[in-house]
Amino acid sequence: MTVMEQRGAYRPTPPPAWQPRTDPAPLLPDAEPYRVLGTEAAAGADPELLRRLYAELVKGRRYNAQATALTKQGRLAVYPSSTGQEACEVAAALVLEERDWLFPSYRDTLAVVARGVDPVEALTLLRGDWHTGYDPHAHRVAPLSTPLATQLPHAVGLAHAARLKGDDVVALAMVGDGGTSEGDFHEALNFAAVWQAPVVFLVQNNGFAISVPLAKQTAAPSLAHKAVGYGMPGRLVDGNDAAAVHEVLADAVRRARAGGGPTLVEAITYRVEAHTNADDATRYRGDAEVETWKQHDPIGLLERELTGRGLLDEAAAESVRQDAETMAADLRARMNQDAALDPMDLFAHVYAEPTPQLLEQRELLRAELAAEAEPEGTQ
Numbered sequence: 001m002t003v004m005e006q007r008g009a010y011r012p013t014p015p016p017a018w019q020p021r022t023d024p025a026p027l028l029p030d031a032e033p034y035r036v037l038g039t040e041a042a043a044g045a046d047p048e049l050l051r052r053l054y055a056e057l058v059k060g061r062r063y064n065a066q067a068t069a070l071t072k073q074g075r076l077a078v079y080p081s082s083t084g085q086e087a088c089e090v091a092a093a094l095v096l097e098e099r100d101w102l103f104p105s106y107r108d109t110l111a112v113v114a115r116g117v118d119p120v121e122a123l124t125l126l127r128g129d130w131h132t133g134y135d136p137h138a139h140r141v142a143p144l145s146t147p148l149a150t151q152l153p154h155a156v157g158l159a160h161a162a163r164l165k166g167d168d169v170v171a172l173a174m175v176g177d178g179g180t181s182e183g184d185f186h187e188a189l190n191f192a193a194v195w196q197a198p199v200v201f202l203v204q205n206n207g208f209a210i211s212v213p214l215a216k217q218t219a220a221p222s223l224a225h226k227a228v229g230y231g232m233p234g235r236l237v238d239g240n241d242a243a244a245v246h247e248v249l250a251d252a253v254r255r256a257r258a259g260g261g262p263t264l265v266e267a268i269t270y271r272v273e274a275h276t277n278a279d280d281a282t283r284y285r286g287d288a289e290v291e292t293w294k295q296h297d298p299i300g301l302l303e304r305e306l307t308g309r310g311l312l313d314e315a316a317a318e319s320v321r322q323d324a325e326t327m328a329a330d331l332r333a334r335m336n337q338d339a340a341l342d343p344m345d346l347f348a349h350v351y352a353e354p355t356p357q358l359l360e361q362r363e364l365l366r367a368e369l370a371a372e373a374e375p376e377g378t379q
Contacts, residue, residue: 022231029224029236033268036243037305045243047311053090053242054306055320057299060086060110062324064273066331067109067123071277075335077128080107084272087242087298088204090114092172095249096140103142103155103173107204111174115141119327120334129339131349149179152188152201159192159199159256170256171199172249178209180226181217189264193230198256200249201264204239206271211284227264239267240298243305270296343369 036042064083070076082089085107093114096102102115112122117134124133125144132143145151155173162169179185180203192199203223207214220226227234233255237248245267252263270293274281306312347354347362354362 024228027228027231027233029222029227029234029266033236033238034244034248035238035241036247037241037301042243042305042309045247047309049246050243050302050306051311051316052094053087053246054299054302054312055323056090056094056114057086057242057302058320059324059327060090060114061299062321062328063110063113063119063331066328067126068273068277070123070332070335073336076123076126078126078276078278079123080109080276081273082107082110082271084293084297085204085206085239085269086110087245087302088174088202088239088267088269091242091245091249092174092202095246095253096170096172099140099167099169100253101140101142101155101158101169101171103151103158103171104144105148105151105174105176105179106144106146107176108174109144112139112141112144115139117141119331123335127335127339129341130345149175149182149184149188151175152179152184153191155199155201156188156192156195156197156262159197160195163195163198168257169198170253171197172202172253173199174202174204176209177203177205177207177214177217177223178212179203180223181209189226189230189232189262192262193232196259196261198259199262200252200256201262202249203264203266204269205266206239206269208271208275208284210275210279211281213284222266224264224266230264232262232264235263235265237265237267239269240296240301242298242302269298 036045061083064081064086067076067079068081071079089108089110092108093102093111096115102111104112109122109126112134113119117139121134122144124130127133134141136142142151142154152173152175155171159169159171162171173188175185189201191197192201205214205223209217222234222236224234224236235248235252237244239245248265252265255261255263270290272290272293303312303317343365344362346365347358350358
């Protein structure tokens with residue numbers, strides 16, 4: 001006798017006709033990445049916004065170059081450059097209101113600076129000094145996340161909590177294409193959609209997860225198509241078109257703030273430089289590929305639009321470049337100063353209430369430091 005043949009066994013009735021919970025059509029991304037620059041849509045773009053985007057892009061490019069140079073001088077342990085991706089970085093910072101939160105990944109230092117964090121403090125973690133380097137609450141910027149995609153569930157949790165409290169807050173979480181292969185990506189999007197949390201996910205698809213090309217990570221038509229599986233809209237945008245990225249993210253932020261729930265935005269861009277200063281990108285991609293993408297440079301695209309419309313002349317462009325040089329010089333000078341380090345800081349902010357083991361370790365270190373400070377022959 002089988003279980004189903006026993007007296008009183010559960011016998012399900014035939015299920016009702018299946019109906020989708022959500023119409024998938026409005027959630028699907030466009031077939032091609034959305035663009036503004038070089039199209040008819042550019043005529044409707046705000047000139048002041050375009051000028052501000054341009055100034056931030058130029059400053060960001062110079063910031064990347066200076067930070068990379070600091071690694072070669074031993075002033076930074078590592079720096080993941082976002083050269084070529086500045087449009088995504090700047091747009092992500094500029095679309096947020098002061099009360100909103102930014103959740104960056106390790107490559108998003110430029111977005112952190114554009115959000116208002118001190119350029120030196122933004123590099124402190126990469127310098128190997130202190131915990132985060134800046135006060136997350138002061139700027140509404142979460143710590144730079146080195147583990148892949150772990151910041152995404154944090155963003156969802158904060159956004160959901162804000163909604164429950166009635167706070168008018170949106171969280172914008174940034175991640176690379178490699179991060180979409182992590183379980184945290186799935187969990188974050190699933191919870192965000194179920195809870196209708198006011199959060200925007202920005203995937204910077206730069207083609208490689210270190211050396212792994214996107215084709216070896218997913219067979220999906222695009223990463224934006226993953227959105228429909230969770231029940232949220234997916235948007236596909238040209239990640240080197242600063243105006244387009246800003247517009248798409250602004251739409252997603254407005255939708256989230258109005259109670260429309262999360263959006264997944266995939267920005268198609270390219271990492272021009274190596275993964276970090278410790279990476280040799282020539283081992284997995286050719287120079288021709290890099291040169292092709294340089295012809296679609298975000299600064300060049302915006303500069304052509306501005307000059308073509310008479311919104312930028314050489315004097316204005318030179319002024320922007322000089323501002324960027326001033327920023328770089330200040331960054332260089334301040335980073336060349338040795339940090340004042342206190343070994344006892346190792347035990348600060350580890351636990352709200354230090355454990356007995358931590359207290360014991362702290363006293364051992366204190367005793368060792370005191371012994372080293374004693375003049376020779378005084379023991």
